[in-house]
Amino acid sequence: MDFDRLPELGHVLSVDQFDRPFLDKICDVTQEIRELRDKPDGKRLLKEQFADRTAMLYFTQPSSRTYTSFAVACQELGVSIVDVRDPHTSSEVKEESLLDSIRTFSSYVDVLIMRSPVEGLARDAAAYLDATPRPRPIVNAGNAKDEHPTQALLDIYTMRRSFKDRGGVDGKTVAFVGDLARSRVVRSLAKLMYHYYDMQLLLVSPPEFRMKPDILAHLDQHRVRYEETADFNGAVRQADVVYMTRVQDEHDAADGTRSPRSFPEFHFTQEHLGILRPEAIVMHPGPRRDELDPATDDDPRSKYWRQMRNGKHLREAVIACILATLQRKRNERRR
Structure with a gap:
């Protein structure tokens, strides 16, 4: 499996951004990751891919399946995770704005995976970070009644x-x-x-x-x-x-x-x-x-x-595509 040739992926905000070629490709990548994991050295190879990367799981709406599948997907790719599951444990209780909190988190991690009861928060956070000197990809893990x-x-x-x-x-x-x-x-x-x-x-x-x-x-x-x-x-x-x-x-x-x-x-x-x-x-x-x-x-x-169970496999493919895209962009800037 060639991680350098994974499809380009940045923010994951809405299904409106996907076309048929991408849908086919992300399913192919998911299957390739599953097959690689079953090989003798597969788990080790997967864990080495993004061992220097960190993801934030910002889940301020109840979740078990989605949170756990994203967390395990990150771990199987060697990605470290930090999380916020209760806004009362963050500076939001000090009346810091949601977007300021998210920009703060983005200073420490490579990708933010968000579930929130606030409609449109993932979209707004993506636009906000894109306008800063240090943009980071946002993954919508479920916003209010909007999209998943x-x-x-x-x-x-x-x-x-x-x-x-x-x-x-x-x-x-x-x-x-x-x-x-x-x-x-x-x-x-x-x-x-x-x-x-x-x-x-x-x-x-x-x-x-x-x-x-x-x-x-x-x-x-x-x-x-x-x-x-x-x-x-x-x-x-x-x-x-x-x-x-x-x-x-x-x-x-x-x-x-x-x-x-x-x-x-x-x-x-x-x-x-x-x-x-x-x-x-x-x-x-x-x-x-x-x-x-x-x-x-x-x-x-x-x-x-x-x-x-497929949730973990598919989300592993999504995270891999995002982080591979980030790495390619960083390599291009160094040239």
């Missing part, structure tokens, strides 16, 4: 790998199920669908959690076929991918609403395995509640545990 680009990338990788003998992602029917209005994961993944040929989306939700108009407008603009429906069983029968999501009630305070914890008519159970197509898959970004029955876990079509 690395989750969308790992979902694409999971789909491509699951359908490697059926033409990959192209030509598939994807059923997004649940709180489509507030799931940043669904928003990001839905926006990527136009890069693939002959896709059809089934948007399955209660009326109050329909997909937001901006995403529907994006699908219309790019001529992605979609259908909004409450017929969950019909969608399960038709779909190649059943993508389950939970009710995002952590956003209730900001919305001034109080959501039901779940909608039983949109729960995926063992009974649904009987109507799910033999070659279809079930995905879920986690964490799950009762919208996805644990009794379905052992079915070979249930890919959500593999999907979770």
